[in-house]
Amino acid sequence: MPQIHLRAEAGDYAPAVLLPGDPNRATWIAGKFDGGLSAARQVNDHRGLLGFTGTYKGVPISVQTSGMGAPSMSIVAEELLRLGAERLIRVGTCGGIGRGIKTGEIIIASSATPVDGATRTYLHGDAYAPTADFGLVRSLVDEAARHGQAPHVGQVATVDVFYNPDTDYFSKWRSRGVLAFEMETSVLYYLAARAHAAGAKAAAATILTVSDILSEEATSEESYLPLDELNRSIERTIEIALEAGIAAS
Ligand code: HPA
Secondary structure, eight states: OOOSSSOOOTTSSOSEEEEESSHHHHHHHHTTSTTOGGGSEEEEOGGGOOEEEEEETTEEEEEEOOOSSHHHHHHHHHHHHHTTOOEEEEEEEEEEOSTTOOTTOEEEEEEEEEOSHHHHHHHTTOOOOOBOOHHHHHHHHHHHHHTTOOOEEEEEEEOSOSSOOOTTHHHHHHHTTOOEEESSHHHHHHHHHHHHHTTOOOEEEEEEEEEEEOOSSOOHHHHOOOHHHHHHHHHHHHHHHHHHHHHTO
């Protein structure tokens, strides 16, 4: 049955779905499918949430725009899981806060602290640690190594406010071991875990490019990677995510 935002049928999405926030990146990813963009099938365009299905190295794969922020991701992940998606891999960017983390590096989120409101709405105040699927994390780490990359693997925090004015915001989460801020992963991990617990074959993981460094000295605007460098780094994470998506098939 078509969903309210993803106007697609069960079977329109492959078991593995890459989830960029940005529709332009969804189109970019679909261009890497076998035969390029023209061979990919567009399965959604409602609200600009572009989704495509095709194959990569002969294996079925989809890409679906998540939009920005946990509320948008929660809608997209809920509907993808209802449509039968099994492996959800977010491909995105993050603001690095961990010691020694540099722009252009890769972070694979083994867990995502839910600082966002959407995950906390689902949890009704219960303590909970949104956690990635270990098999998908392992595939992402293995594929990153095959691409000559040594990703940071650890905890991110999912936040609602990109331009947060609080002066202790970065140091507080840095001192708790958080590597980076981003805006979608905690609710993705929660919803995949909930679906898995209900008997579905659902798994999720997130791979991120560090687009900016957040510190008391510099804001995201000051530290944001130049676009060409950012795109080169994102390209690497897309290739790694595509390989991990088909690896577990
Ligand atoms: N904060 C939150 N989310 C982000 C950032 C950031 O600095 N950069 C990319 N995603």
